[in-house]
Amino acid sequence: MSAFIDPYSVGGKTPEIAEHAAVLVIGAGDTGMAAAIDAARSGTRTVLIDEHPLDPSLFGLDVPFHFGQRANGSVQNQGRALDQIARSRSRLDEAFEAGVDVRLGVTAWAGFVNGPTAHGLPKPVIALADLNRSWLMSFDKLIVAAGRRDLGFAFPGWELPGVMGAAALHALIHRYHAFAGRRILVLGGGRLGFGTALDARREGFDVAAIVEAAPAFSAPKDMIEAAETAGIALHAASTIARAEGSAAGIGRAHVVALDDALAPIAGSERTIDCDTICLALGAVPNIELLDQLGCKLTYRANQGGHVPLLTPDGKTSLQGVFAIGDCAGIASDEDGPQRLQTWTRAALAVGGLDVAVCQCEEVTRRDLLEVRPPRYLDRDSAGLRARNLQTLLADGPVNQDQIKRLTRAGMGTCQGRRCREQVTALLALAGGIAPEAVPLPSYRAPLRPLPLSVLRDGHEHPGMRSGWDVWFGIDGQFDPYWTIER
Amino acid sequence: MTAMKGAQVVIVGGGVTGLSAGWWLARLGAEVLVLEKGIVGWEASGRNGGGASHSFSPLFLEEQRLWPQMDELLGYPTEFQPYRVRIGLTEENMAMFKRQMAIAARQGFKADVLTPDQVRELVPLAGDNVIGGAFYHYGGHANPQRTVQAYAWALQDRGGRILQHCAVTGFLTRGGRVTGVATDRGEFGCDNLVIAAGPQLGQIAAQLGAEVPVAPARAEMIVTEPLPLMKHGGTDGNALYGRQTLRGNLVFGGGPHEWLEEAPPGARAATTPLTRNLAGRLLELFPKAAHVRMIRSWAGIVENTPDGRPILDRLKTYPNAVVATMSSIGFGLSPASGRAIAELVLRGHCDFADLTSCRLDRFANLDPDWRRDRGWIQADAPTSAPAQA
Ligand SMILES: Cc1cc2nc3c(=O)[nH]c(=O)nc-3n(C[C@H](O)[C@H](O)[C@H](O)COP(=O)(O)OP(=O)(O)OC[C@H]3O[C@@H](n4cnc5c(N)ncnc54)[C@H](O)[C@@H]3O)c2cc1C
Numbered sequence: 070m071s072a073f074i075d076p077y078s079v080g081g082k083t084p085e086i087a088e089h090a091a092v093l094v095i096g097a098g099d100t101g102m103a104a105a106i107d108a109a110r111s112g113t114r115t116v117l118i119d120e121h122p123l124d125p126s127l128f129g130l131d132v133p134f135h136f137g138q139r140a141n142g143s144v145q146n147q148g149r150a151l152d153q154i155a156r157s158r159s160r161l162d163e164a165f166e167a168g169v170d171v172r173l174g175v176t177a178w179a180g181f182v183n184g185p186t187a188h189g190l191p192k193p194v195i196a197l198a199d200l201n202r203s204w205l206m207s208f209d210k211l212i213v214a215a216g217r218r219d220l221g222f223a224f225p226g227w228e229l230p231g232v233m234g235a236a237a238l239h240a241l242i243h244r245y246h247a248f249a250g251r252r253i254l255v256l257g258g259g260r261l262g263f264g265t266a267l268d269a270r271r272e273g274f275d276v277a278a279i280v281e282a283a284p285a286f287s288a289p290k291d292m293i294e295a296a297e298t299a300g301i302a303l304h305a306a307s308t309i310a311r312a313e314g315s316a317a318g319i320g321r322a323h324v325v326a327l328d329d330a331l332a333p334i335a336g337s338e339r340t341i342d343c344d345t346i347c348l349a350l351g352a353v354p355n356i357e358l359l360d361q362l363g364c365k366l367t368y369r370a371n372q373g374g375h376v377p378l379l380t381p382d383g384k385t386s387l388q389g390v391f392a393i394g395d396c397a398g399i400a401s402d403e404d405g406p407q408r409l410q411t412w413t414r415a416a417l418a419v420g421g422l423d424v425a426v427c428q429c430e431e432v433t434r435r436d437l438l439e440v441r442p443p444r445y446l447d448r449d450s451a452g453l454r455a456r457n458l459q460t461l462l463a464d465g466p467v468n469q470d471q472i473k474r475l476t477r478a479g480m481g482t483c484q485g486r487r488c489r490e491q492v493t494a495l496l497a498l499a500g501g502i503a504p505e506a507v508p509l510p511s512y513r514a515p516l517r518p519l520p521l522s523v524l525r526d527g528h529e530h531p532g533m534r535s536g537w538d539v540w541f542g543i544d545g546q547f548d549p550y551w552t553i554e555r
Numbered sequence: 556m557t558a559m560k561g562a563q564v565v566i567v568g569g570g571v572t573g574l575s576a577g578w579w580l581a582r583l584g585a586e587v588l589v590l591e592k593g594i595v596g597w598e599a600s601g602r603n604g605g606g607a608s609h610s611f612s613p614l615f616l617e618e619q620r621l622w623p624q625m626d627e628l629l630g631y632p633t634e635f636q637p638y639r640v641r642i643g644l645t646e647e648n649m650a651m652f653k654r655q656m657a658i659a660a661r662q663g664f665k666a667d668v669l670t671p672d673q674v675r676e677l678v679p680l681a682g683d684n685v686i687g688g689a690f691y692h693y694g695g696h697a698n699p700q701r702t703v704q705a706y707a708w709a710l711q712d713r714g715g716r717i718l719q720h721c722a723v724t725g726f727l728t729r730g731g732r733v734t735g736v737a738t739d740r741g742e743f744g745c746d747n748l749v750i751a752a753g754p755q756l757g758q759i760a761a762q763l764g765a766e767v768p769v770a771p772a773r774a775e776m777i778v779t780e781p782l783p784l785m786k787h788g789g790t791d792g793n794a795l796y797g798r799q800t801l802r803g804n805l806v807f808g809g810g811p812h813e814w815l816e817e818a819p820p821g822a823r824a825a826t827t828p829l830t831r832n833l834a835g836r837l838l839e840l841f842p843k844a845a846h847v848r849m850i851r852s853w854a855g856i857v858e859n860t861p862d863g864r865p866i867l868d869r870l871k872t873y874p875n876a877v878v879a880t881m882s883s884i885g886f887g888l889s890p891a892s893g894r895a896i897a898e899l900v901l902r903g904h905c906d907f908a909d910l911t912s913c914r915l916d917r918f919a920n921l922d923p924d925w926r927r928d929r930g931w932i933q934a935d936a937p938t939s940a941p942a943q944a
Contacts, residue, residue: 073930078772079811080934084828179830183936185819186773186856187827191937196828205828363825430802442632442701445801452630452708465719471594474601474700477802482780482850514826518780518848525835526828533832537810539794541772541883546863549658550613553864553912 076535077542079189085528086194086205090116090170093195093208095177095358097121100394101214102160108212109167116206117169120176120517121244122150124200131483132517133355135219137233138318139345140241141249147174147200150245157244175199178524179514180211180362182387193389195358196514203524210389215355217373217395220405221487222256222348222412223426223434226312231319235265235349242272250345254322255279256412257349258286258305259404263296265349270299277343278302280309280324282331282415287403302341308415310338312346319344331415350412351405353490355396360512362387368505372398373405374490375509406490406504413494426495427488429481436476437495443477458499467500469493469510479510482518561744562588562716564900565736566751567723567759569593570600571699571886572879573751574706574717575893576900578629581713583897588745589707589715590738592722592820596703598753600886602824602855604776604796604808605702606789607887608639608694610659612865613908617891619664619693625890630712631705634698634801639691640669640677642792642840644684652689664693677786682842688792696789696798699886706889722820723752725762732875733763747900748876754818754858756880764872768918769858769880770931771818775826776808777833778851779844793840795833805844807837814931815856824854857883860918861925867895867913869903878915 074080094105097119105117120133125147127133128140144150154173155161164171175197182193192207219234226232231250235257241248253274255266258281266276279286279296284306286293296303306327314320326337354373360366365378365386376398383391399405416424422435430443439457441448461471469492472478478492479485485492489510497504515524526533540546545553564580566573569591577587589595607622609615625633643649649668656666669688675681677690707717718740727735727742735744752759754771761767781803788799797807810832830852838845860866860882870876877899881892895905904910926932 072927072932074932074934075814075930077811078930078934079813079827079829080930080932082811083937084831179826181825181827184825185822186815186854187813187825188933188935189813189827194828196831203831363823443802446632446634447626450630450632452712453632456708464717465594468594475704480802480851482848484850511823513851513853514830515849515852518850520846520848521779521834521838522845524831524849525838526831529832529835533811537794537832537836539796539809541812541859541863543859543863546882547611547655549611549661550864550909550912 077538082530082532082536083189083191084205084526084530086192086207088204088206090114090206090208092210092212093206094212094214095195096214096216096394097158097171097173098214098216098394101212102158102164104212104214104393105169106160106164106167109169115169116172117164118172118175118177118197120174121154122147122174127517130518131487133218133486134237134240135221135234135348135487136237136241138230139233139249140245141247143247144245153245176517177358178203178516178519180358182362184363198519198523201523202527203519208389210391212391212393213358213396214394215358215396217352217399218355218486219348220351220353220409220490222350222409223424223491224309224311224416224421225424226314228425228428229312229314229319230317231314231344232312232346233348235261235347236352238265238269238347242269251275252277252343253345253347254341254343255347255349256309257281257351257404257408258283258288259408260288260292260402261351261404262349263288263292265347266301267292267295267299270301276301277341278304280307281305282308282327282412283408284329308412308419310419319346322346325419327415331411332418350408351401352399354399357512357516359385359392359396360509361514361516362390364390366509369398370406370505371402373401409490409494410497410504413491413498426491427478427481427485429483430477432476432478434495437472437478437492438499440472440475442475462500466506467496467502468508469496470508472496473510485510559741559743561735562586563745564747564749565590565743565745566749567736568751568753569595569707569717569719570598570751570753571596571703571706571889572881572892573749574703574710575889576749576751576879576896577715578706578710578713579893579897580900581710581715583901585901587710587715588743589710589717590721590723590736591717591719594719595707595717596700599855599857600703601700602853603699603886604806605696605699605798605886606796607696608691609884609888610655610662610664612888613910613912614888614891614895616662617894617907618888621890622695622697629705629709631708633702633705635695636788637695638787639694639789640787641689641691642674642678642681642685642790643687644793644839645686648792649687656689659691659693666691678790679785680841680843684839684842694789698800723759728873731873733873746875749879749896749900750876751879754856755820756858756878760878763870763876765870765878767866767878767915768861768921768925770926771815771856771858772812773815773824773854773856774808774812775829775833775852775854776806777830777837777849779805780848780850782847793836795836795840805837807833810836814933816933818856824856826852826854859883861921861929865892865913866915867892867899867910868915869899
């Protein structure tokens with residue numbers, strides 16, 4: 070006997086699950102590809118998806134990487150891009166031979182599982198989208214190999230075309246063959262910064278200099294030597310004061326030397342000509358999908374920050390969900406959160422308080438520290454002037470989602486992918502706490518900004534229509550109060 | 556730890572209902588302490604559609620009187636914007652608008668019926684599927700997250716105290732009165748108590764021997780990237796509620812909710828594939844927004860009473876305790892609900908509104924199976940599904 074179910078509830082309105090994969094692997098990088106090939110060879114029906122080649126318009130939105138408008142026009146040609154991507158994937162042929170169902174240009178924009186506040190799904194699903202439509206794919210086993218993304222760092226001028234992330238540069242050079250710059254200044258003197266510089270150099274681009282705020286470079290000795298041999302100028306104990314250029318992009322950068330206290334040394338400023346400034350202070354494990362799914366996370370400063378909590382065999386806290394490769398943690402030593410903390414301290418000393426950290430919503434470091442609302446509101450009431458981060462901290466521990474609600478930092482189209490770690494760094498410094506004590510602002514679906522026409526459910530359950538009410542459909546709830554019986 | 560001080564009025568729950576009540580009480584000179592298990596406004600109060608046009612409610616007149624003054628009264632921005640444009644896609648929609656207009660008209664508020672062309676002029680994103688519309692010269696919407704913080708700060712500015720990360724676990728009583736509140740951070744004495752704990756209201760009131768029937772449910776919303784501002788942000792239809800923010804984002808929700816056996820405290824409310832149905836509905840409402848990108852979504856948990864109406868009342872068992880639920884439409888009415896609660900606490904009755912329909916004893920003879928009768932039950936998945944390991 071089945072109980073009567075409120076027709077205006079989700080009860081019985083199970084969404085269409087278009088496909089099923091015994092094993093679904095997300096991310097066709099080296100680890101994802103290897104996992105998919107292994108799974109398929111063992112006779113399991115395996116689907117491998119990767120969002121590259123990207124929807125051309127995402128390049129301009131700096132999602133998933135911080136492309137900084139440095140992709141050339143060829144990325145607009147989907148056919149060419151697909152070709153490039155396919156060729157950059159060394160084991161793709163092997164995957165096809167092993168029988169992996171490979172889908173390129175397909176984005177996983179959410180994952181949905183039953184949990185304490187949702188119960189309606191017959192199976193856990195991943196929500197996918199291509200350029201034209203979205204659909205659901207259920208899985209027995211999900212392997213997330215989503216890699217890494219760029220770590221942002223703000224300085225005056227960082228919104229100009231030509232400021233980009235190391236992961237974006239790598240993708241444009243190696244996957245898309247579409248990098249539009251010539252002469253690169255690299256920020257970050259760890260393994261990532263030197264690796265990026267040497268790689269760009271090998272690929273025939275000029276590297277103007279490598280700049281590092283810490284007193285010494287932490288990159289391995291052989292890398293430092295190789296950079297010296299290549300004639301790349303090396304500036305440790307230095308930071309970028311500002312970048313200049315035009316609407317066409319970066320033209321030059323001003324770099325200042327720092328003393329032991331990370332304060333600028335007067336008269337030490339030098340100008341470096343470049344058309345690209347590459348942020349290589351560290352990379353961020355791409356935990357977006359894992360967090361949105363509800364996997365438990367932990368913080369590991371030496372692995373890039375927030376990473377999924379894993380068993381030794383790569384299991385997350387969700388049954389059937391695994392994480393491998395960079396999204397499970399990046400061996401970064403000094404790169405990542407620690408380096409960002411140093412650079413942020415230097416940026417504050419160099420006078421970067423009025424720099425927009427969140428580009429989408431134009432939120433500056435000062436706005437964050439003063440917890441100011443956006444410019445379209447009256448920001449100068451007596452009450453607001455008396456409120457700031459310190460008064461908020463007196464009410465409870467710092468919480469980035471709360472700061473986000475009040476200042477809008479991270480609320481824009483890129484959803485904080487360029488700013489969230491910087492906001493963490495600043496809140497940690499201002500609050501006198503470790504970065505791991507700042508709760509991670511949550512990732513929400515859709516994990517990529519997708520058009521409504523793509524997201525919409527093309528196969529809506531008929532009950533969705535008949536049982537759709539603006540609110541709860543409770544009989545009499547909206548009858549005028551004077552008609553209610555006493 | 557030094558002993559923490561109690562207050563004349565202790566309020567359980569730092570959502571809009573509790574905070575507004577606290578602010579009003581502080582305005583009226585009472586000494587107030589709000590206890591919130593998380594962060595102020597973290598639950599439904601910071602996750603709703605921001606709508607404020609409740610013409611059926613006894614608190615409507617006061618809601619309409621107060622909203623235009625709230626920024627001034629609180630001293631902090633709420634992003635309140637007046638008026639509401641309603642877009643009709645079906646005859647049914649139009650009939651509903653006309654019903655609402657008649658209810659408001661009886662209370663002295665004006666509204667106009669709009670032609671399809673007038674709708675399209677006001678709402679450039681609307682399409683050829685519009686059959687008519689309505690313009691309410693009342694109502695409006697505000698930013699829930701900013702409003703919640705505004706209440707909290709305004710309350711503090713008037714000497715009230717807020718203790719976050721403090722969960723109420725029980726009560727101290729003597730001689731038919733609540734004399735204190737037990738929490739995970741110690742006990743707080745009180746002369747009066749307000750319970751405004753949202754979905755947790757039932758469990759908490761039960762500790763005072765009161766049966767307060769509420770059923771929790773999850774509701775979802777989606778947000779797009781910013782668009783050029785329309786003439787009025789409070790523009791909705793196609794059975795969606797929501798608004799265009801002052802930043803330009805479209806923020807809309809509506810449609811099927813999910814009833815939950817209980818409101819799990821502390822769990823982040825999940826979004827579901829319903830997101831895609833919301834995207835589709837929004838696209839039907841604004842056909843010219845097909846290319847517009849959705850950037851975020853969220854869910855929140857609200858409680859409903861058996862008849863969908865508020866409970867704002869003193870407990871019979873402990874008359875110095877007031878229970879407050881707005882039955883899932885509490886944001887817009889919050890300026891008025893807080894004032895009503897303050898009067899219930901300080902005077903025992905509300906002077907400015909008729910709260911007869913909000914009394915708890917209307918449920919005195921409620922069938923214990925009321926949730927099942929209404930079908931307000933958790934609908935489990937058709938087949939078993941792996942959950943949290
Ligand atoms: C998606 C969505 C859309 C909505 N749209 C609208 C709309 O457009 N207009 C409108 O008017 N309303 C809307 N609502 C409803 C509205 O948000 C709620 O009715 C309102 O926020 C209720 O406020 P509250 O303070 O009573 O409850 P809550 O906001 O639920 O606050 C209760 C608080 O009590 C705290 N608490 C619970 N237990 C304890 C304890 N033991 N100790 C200490 N603290 C405790 C909780 O942490 C919580 O912060 C919507 C709701 C949702 C979810």
